[in-house]
Amino acid sequence: MISDYKLFDVLYTPHISEKSTLVLKKNNTIILKVAVKSNKNDIKQAVKKIFSVEIERVNTVLIKGKVKKRGKYNIRRNHWKKAYVQLKPGQNLDFINNVI
Template sequence: MNEEHLTKVILAPVVSEKSTLVGEKHNQVVFKVLPNADKREVKRAVELLFDVKVNKVHTALVKGKRKRSGRYIGRRSDWKKAYVVLQAGYEIDFVSVE
């Protein structure tokens, strides 16, 4: 894996009530990742970008919601999220990350 590809694997952090609770309780961080990214790529990307040690990675495919605008029905895109379990003593502070 080259570093250029690893920097593109993570798209954004998922900021929600559920992800905040998981982060506080289990020392996990939730990211939106590329749909074709595997767990090894996500682990390497997080370790490279945030300078932390990753213990485990769990991934989940999220199905896009059906949305309606008037008489037209559309659908949001499917996406993939990764629950990254950090080793003890490490944490990611998104405020200070540049």
């Protein structure tokens, strides 16, 4: 069980892209950037408490950081995790009005 003061440590931002808007319209699924060490249960509880919505399932993907060339050095971007949160039918998520 995740404590209330760590809810905002799990969720970072919504991931906005062309694919995420298509998935939202088709499957009622939102895509969020989350903490790398968080698990599916933590993500589900955080979204449920913060936005007061019912969740059907949560899928997570760990995105490896890309290696980029910066002058003569190769640098690696940070790894990050995204979560596909599918809401139950009839549920809607409004980011602007639901934030505490």
